[in-house]
Amino acid sequence: MKKFYSFAGLSLLGMCLLLGVLASCTKSPAKQQAISVWHWMTDRHETFLKLAQKYEEQTKVKVKFELYAPSDAYSQKVVASAQAKVLPDIFGVLDKKEIFASFIESGFVADLTEEFLADSGAWEKSLFPKALSVNRFEEGNIYHIKPGLYGVPIDVTNIQMLYNPNLLKKAGVSQPPQTFEEFLNAIAALKKAGITGLVSGWGELWMIDCFASNYAFNIMGEEKVMATYRGEVPYTDPDWVKVFGVFKELKDKGALAAGIVTKVNKYAEQDFALERAAFAFNGSWSVNVYQEMNPNLQYGAMLPPAINPDLPMKIWGGAGSSFVVNNSSPRKKMAIDFLKWLTAKDQQAYLAMETRNLPANAEALSSIPEILAQFASAMEQTTHPTIWKYNEDALVTEAFTKGIQSIIIGEKTPQGMAQEVQAVKERQMRKKKK
């Protein structure tokens, strides 16, 4: 009997321990004493830690930065933590606008509109409008989210073409190309000199989507692109076939680096940094990457060469990284104060200087290097799916980007691919109507 009771006691103790372990696993970071920030920016972690230390010295408020990388893993962690309701005080939503809207709709993200508007909108005015627009939901938005600002950009970014002047010179090209025709001529010269033309991380679907959408905006204009997303213009339209044709032409003219469709951006960055290609299609974050890979690399930034001179070349850009505040955090006010401090001029200048990223605060632009200034000069031409009124269905986008990969590997024609994408589009539209 004694044995039985001692065993029963031990079992109960074991169960309590198990439950205790389970409970501690799900302890919300928001219940800790310091402001907790989850981020994914490996290149900025050290600088964030220094800034946190500085903030603690100034305000006696502790800020705990936790790094979860790569960004895919970070995204999954944030989604899983939202489902378990254990989000930190400050985090980022690295996903489509639709998912950002779902976070807001589920009550995970605080509405910061009043904070931005306080003091005659001082905080809002200090930041690039383009960077803020990524976090803004306008009146009558398709996600039915209450209009307002829900996130704080900590830097801005845009994606352009980069060129290596030394390699161009070697091929006898004196100036970076301005038009698509000039670009193809430069490619021919580079090919003759045995130099690879363009490298990019097109093993990542979003980068292909970005390049294609640059040319879609240039060839047919924003309204027609949006009309396509609404289902009013088919992908078999000659303008879209022309967009797909850009990739075929680049392939046929030998402009693309070998293996470009299986290259993730890190490898593409390595190729450009080690002067294996004369052009790269990459974002402003690459300035820091190239600096680390090859500090002596000489390069410049330029807009992708336009095909249609009558329409502007729009590039993806806006807020690079944004933070949101956990709506149910007991330290919501403290978290907002910290974000205000982080986006103030001095901290933004320090962040830009240390990490070579474009600051979100326009006043901090004065202290950035020349190459970043070249990126900054194109901020007015930026656009991004997160600020478009309509977004394409994700399955159509997948068929679109995978189809472009098939064109590059010589498996499909632009016309054939256009028909396939249109078939997926029609199927999704039928499904939505149901």
Added chain:
Amino acid sequence: MDIFSPNRVSSVQWRGYFENFLFVLPAVVIFSVFYIFPFFNIFWLSLHEWNGISPHQEFVGLDNFRELMQDTIWWDSMGHAAYITLIALIFQNALAFALALACDREIRMKKFYRVIFFLPPVLSEVVVGLIWTWILNSGMQDGQSIGLLNHFLNRIGLPHLVNDWLSDPKTALTCIAVVHSWKGFGWGFIIFLAGLQTIDRQLYEAAKVDGAGSLRTFMNITIPMMIPVILVVVILTILGSMQVFVLVLSMVGQGLGYHTEVPVTRILASMTGTNRFGYACAQGVVFGMILVVVSFFQIQLSKRAKQA
């Protein structure tokens, strides 16, 4: 039940049952929390349309499963995984078995070889992917191949064999399968070696006395005695190869159209690419069922082989 019956369960027996139940309770709780609940939850989610975060989950019944049955990309990805599995079954296991046979003999530096052959499985798949991506790289700099394989082919006078290995639909999947086999053969090697060492040496001596040659000894003693071990290795190879995905992502990213898609990359694409958690769960359920069925047949086969 008649309480006066001699079969009635006495209070002492009840206490015994209760005591036994307490012994297994922690395991039952852990198994329920971490296996049974997630399984039913995934099945329940597979009956919904959900983006993974929205408060609204729309019940769609078996629609996700119906769509999956017609999803040619999904079934192609199963075909790709089956191709990788087939190559692994043949080459990985043949290599593992051959090396295990070699190391089972009295050779010099036996222990050194064992360590060397077991190195690839302990390396991270990402690291293996990076190493092989460099070996198979098709890029050029200053007229020279960057990739080791293409550089080697050029040096030995076979430039016509130089290829864009990972970006050519004809070779990409085979390259992944070969790298997967290279990474995985160490497991088979260790299991085969352990199996070979359990075979009674007297059997070999008796065969030698009877005048049996090496081939006959191998066919009539080694192979029959190793059949249960071979079946274990086969089942582990199938389960491991069908679920390959880290290697795919680290070698070709999301590239090459749909040529290098495998079931797990499709599940990931549904979850994070198109935010269709319900559909991803349906894919997971179907994929899991297929693996369970394959494993079940393998276990039955293994039992029969043991009986034989």
